[in-house]
Structure formats: C-alpha cells, structure tokens
Amino acid sequence: MKRDGLLRRIDHLFRVNPVVALLGPRQCGKTTLARFYVERFRPDFPQPLNYFDLEDPDGLSRLSAPKLALQNLRGLVVIDEIQRSPELFPLLRTLVDRPDVQCQFLILGSASRDLIRQSSETLAGRISSVEVAPFSAAELQAAGQPNLLQLWLRGGFPPAYLAEDAVLSSEWRAAYVSTYLERDLPALGIQIPAATMRRFWMMLVHYHGQVFNASELGTTLGVADTTISRYLDILTGTFMVRRLQPWFENVKKRQRRRPKIYFRDSGVLHTLLGITDDAQLQLHPKLGASWEGFALEEVIRLTQSAEEEVFYWGVHQQAELDLLICKGGRKIGFEFKYADAPRLDRSMRRAFELLELDQLQIVFPGQVRFPLAENIDAVGLARLVEESAFSS
Numbered sequence: 001m002k003r004d005g006l007l008r009r010i011d012h013l014f015r016v017n018p019v020v021a022l023l024g025p026r027q028c029g030k031t032t033l034a035r036f037y038v039e040r041f042r043p044d045f046p047q048p049l050n051y052f053d054l055e056d057p058d059g060l061s062r063l064s065a066p067k068l069a070l071q072n073l074r075g076l077v078v079i080d081e082i083q084r085s086p087e088l089f090p091l092l093r094t095l096v097d098r099p100d101v102q103c104q105f106l107i108l109g110s111a112s113r114d115l116i117r118q119s120s121e122t123l124a125g126r127i128s129s130v131e132v133a134p135f136s137a138a139e140l141q142a143a144g145q146p147n148l149l150q151l152w153l154r155g156g157f158p159p160a161y162l163a164e165d166a167v168l169s170s171e172w173r174a175a176y177v178s179t180y181l182e183r184d185l186p187a188l189g190i191q192i193p194a195a196t197m198r199r200f201w202m203m204l205v206h207y208h209g210q211v212f213n214a215s216e217l218g219t220t221l222g223v224a225d226t227t228i229s230r231y232l233d234i235l236t237g238t239f240m241v242r243r244l245q246p247w248f249e250n251v252k253k254r255q256r257r258r259p260k261i262y263f264r265d266s267g268v269l270h271t272l273l274g275i276t277d278d279a280q281l282q283l284h285p286k287l288g289a290s291w292e293g294f295a296l297e298e299v300i301r302l303t304q305s306a307e308e309e310v311f312y313w314g315v316h317q318q319a320e321l322d323l324l325i326c327k328g329g330r331k332i333g334f335e336f337k338y339a340d341a342p343r344l345d346r347s348m349r350r351a352f353e354l355l356e357l358d359q360l361q362i363v364f365p366g367q368v369r370f371p372l373a374e375n376i377d378a379v380g381l382a383r384l385v386e387e388s389a390f391s392s
Contacts (some may be wrong), residue, residue: 001034001143002156003029006130010106011041013128018096019105024132025239025265026110026184027176030212033132034068034078034106042076049073054081066091076100083109083188089122089308095124104123112237133239134265135161136301137385148365148382152294153278155267162293173271178199179239190234196221198230204241204261205272209289211258212243232261239264242297247311247324249355256314262293269293292336295363295381296323297303299334302329303390319350340364342371352376 010033013020022030050073053059059080063069067087070077082088113129134156142262154160154169157176163169181194181201203217206210221228235241244260260321263269269290277279281290288369300310300323309327314320323334331356335348342362352360352375359375367379369387 001029001135001139002040003033003143005139006033007037007040007131009130010037013130014104017126017128018101018103019092019107019114019127021127022106022108022132023112023128023129023239025134025157027157027159028132028134028239030108030132031080031112032158034080034108037106037345038076038078045076046074046296050075050077052077052079054079060085063088067094070095076104076106080108081110081217082107082113093122093126110184110238111262112239114233117344118156130240131300134158137298137381138302138388141385141388145381146385148385149278152266152291153275153281154271155265155270157265159266160267163391170271170276177268177271180238184238185234187243188238190232192231197231197234199374200228201235202272204232204235205263205269205286207261208263208269209287209292210260211256211260212261216300225374240268243295244310244312244323247313247355249313252298256312256320260312262296264297266290266294266297288338291338291365292322295336295365296334298381299363300322300325302384303332313351313355315350315354319347319354321348321351321355324355328374330358332357335360335362337362337364340366342378344376348376349373350390 010020010022022033024030038047052135054063063085070091079088080158090099093102096105113346135151135158136156137146137148137151140151151161153166154163155173157173159172160169163172181197181387185192185197200217200221203220213233213246214225214232218225218228230245232241236243240263242262242264244262246256246259273284273286275284281287284290303325305325305327309325311324311326312322313324319382322336323331324331325334333351340365344362346364348360351357357375362372362376362378363381363384369377369379369383
C-alpha cells in the first residue's frame with residue numbers, strides 16, 4: 001500500500017516550501033509513507049544519518065544538542081514524532097532561512113497544527129502540511145483490495161484492517177485506545193487522567209452523528225462546559241473526532257447552530273461500542289449512525305475536501321442535510337442512508353431547494369447509481385469509489 005496520491009502530494013509540496021509535515025493519528029502509516037517517499041523520490045537519502053525518531057531513545061539522544069546535530073546536514077532530513085519536541089520548530093525556521101540552505105525537512109507528527117501551536121506560529125510561510133489518515137476505500141480500490149465491509153467494521157488503521165481475523169483486529173483496536181489514553185495524550189503534555197478521558201470518550205460515542213451538546217455532557221460528568229469543549233478540542237486535534245460545523249443559509253428559518261460530531265475511524269467507534277463482528281454491528285442500535293459516519297468520511301476523502309469546505313445543515317423539525325460540500329463554486333449535498341434502495345423524501349427536497357444545490361446524492365451501501373429526480377441521484381458507496389478511481 002504505497003499510497004501514490006499522498007506520495008505525489010509530498011513531492012509537489014517540497015517544491016513550494018522547505019518543510020513538509022505529515023500529520024495524522026498514531027499508527028495510521030506516516031512512517032511507512034515517509035519510507036516509501038524516500039525510496040521513490042529521494043533515493044540519495046543518507047539514512048540513518050538524516051533520520052531522527054523521537055520515540056527512540058537514540059533519536060532523542062542524537063538531538064540533545066539539536067543545532068549542532070542539524071545545522072550541517074544536507075539533502076532531506078526526516079524527524080518522526082516531532083510533537084514530542086515542539087521546541088525544535090523555532091530552530092527549523094532558523095535553519096531553512098539560511099541563505100545557503102541545502103536541506104529540506106520532512107516532519108511527522110501525531111497531532112494537528114492547532115495542537116502543536118509552534119509549527120503554525122514559527123514556520124508560517126515555510127511549511128506545508130499533508131493530513132495522513134488511515135486507509136480509505138479509494139486507496140484499497142487502487143491496491144486491488146476493495147473490501148468495504150471489512151473497512152467499515154475494522155476501520156482503516158493498517159494493523160486493524162490487515163489483521164488475520166476480526167478477533168485480532170478487535171484486540172489491536174482495544175489496545176490502541178488504551179495506549180492513546182494512557183501514553184499518547186500525556187506525551188503531548190495533556191494532563192487529564194486517563195480514566196476521565198475514557199469516560200468522556202465512552203459518553204461521546206452516543207453523540208456520534210448527532211449535534212454536540214457540551215452543557216448536557218458537562219452536567220453528566222460534573223464539569224464546566226468549557227472543560228467539555230477542551231476535551232473535544234483534544235480529540236479533534238489528535239484526529240480521533242471530526243467536528244462538522246453547521247452551514248447558515250439566508251432563509252427565514254431557525255437553523256441549527258451547534259456542530260455535529262463523528263468518530264473519524266469506524267473501527268475505533270465500534271471498539272468503544274463493544275462491536276467485534278458484523279453480526280453484532282447489524283443488530284446494534286447505532287448501525288445507521290455508524291454507516292453515516294463511515295460513508296461521510298469516505299466522501300470527504302474522495303472529494304479531497306478541506307475542513308473549511310464541509311458542513312452539515314438543518315432547520316429545526318423541517319429539513320436537514322448530512323453533508324454539504326462547498327467547493328469550486330458549487331454546492332453538493334449528500335445524505336447517507338443504510339437502505340437497499342433509498343427514496344427521495346420531503347426533507348431532502350426541501351434541502352435541495354432551500355440551499356439551491358447543484359447536485360444531491362443519497363449514498364447507500366450498494367453497487368449502482370440511479371436517478372431520483374433532476375440532479376438528484378441515489379448512489380452506492382462502492383460505485384462512488386469506482387467512479388473516483390476511474391476519473392483519477
């Protein structure tokens with residue numbers, strides 16, 4: 001799984017800026033991607049001299065005097081798990097601003113730019129970023145492994161998706177959740193007891209696909225709304241949760257104003273729900289919400305839409321739209337239905353009309369596309385993935 005689209009993106013961005021950051025959750029494949037990039041685009045990479053893994057004591061030791069270690073290096077320099085040493089960012093700025101600079105930096109981190117604030121502040125105008133997520137359906141299609149059911153059940157983290165069986169996948173994900181709470185968050189300097197964050201996380205799964213209510217959660221946990229919002233910021237900043245903002249249209253109606261939340265990896269969601277196999281998933285009351293979040297994430301990645309281009313929309317007790325993508329001057333709507341043959345209902349028609357959509361697609365777990373009305377189609381997710389692969 002060499003993920004050619006991401007590799008080409010990295011190579012392109014190095015023509016724009018001297019620093020490229022690969023940001024994504026732990027174990028999503030960032031280190032493997034960096035290795036493939038070196039093999040394909042930078043075969044002269046002087047490894048191990050120019051490679052620093054900050055989770056490895058040797059890597060930390062080699063950077064105990066970072067300026068001395070980095071200032072004379074040439075070519076590509078790779079720094080893995082850079083969130084463990086955010087004090088490196090000001091130094092990187094000094095190094096790439098030298099008039100005789102002869103090196104570029106590929107930095108890998110398990111937290112977003114917002115969570116690692118130094119990167120955005122000190123490297124502004126010098127850094128490009130690539131979000132590396134777990135496997136997507138399109139990547140599996142390109143690799144000849146398009147098993148959507150397995151991807152939905154297990155999620156896209158490589159060790160979970162590629163495990164020999166569902167039991168091993170489930171065990172890996174359970175261990176991943178524990179490690180995230182007990183080790184990864186403290187490594188970012190986040191001093192919240194693991195038990196507290198686990199309880200918050202377990203409660204949050206019941207909001208998956210719903211409007212987020214910080215007051216309601218705060219009352220249950222016995223903490224302030226601001227504390228709940230900070231917890232959510234952490235899960236968002238470490239790529240565990242997507243916070244989908246509402247879209248406001250100029251209509252004289254009471255529109256929803258709170259964000260919706262989704263667990264970004266369906267496998268992690270299923271672990272927290274206690275779902276280990278397809279039979280349990282099919283009988284679970286969160287089946288529809290699970291499908292909605294899975295398909296929504298896949299569509300956002302298929303359309304290569306940025307966070308500021310994706311929304312949901314809703315009018316209280318009248319109409320709603322699961323996903324609105326505003327991109328390239330067009331407004332495309334998506335509804336997600338776990339059904340054999342979805343139908344066009346009144347809510348969808350109202351959303352299409354009030355938002356003046358260019359197109360509306362009702363995505364379901366099928367293999368075909370068929371029209372429901374002018375510019376409104378029902379389309380199976382597998383068909384969407386195939387069309388995307390064909391068009392690319």
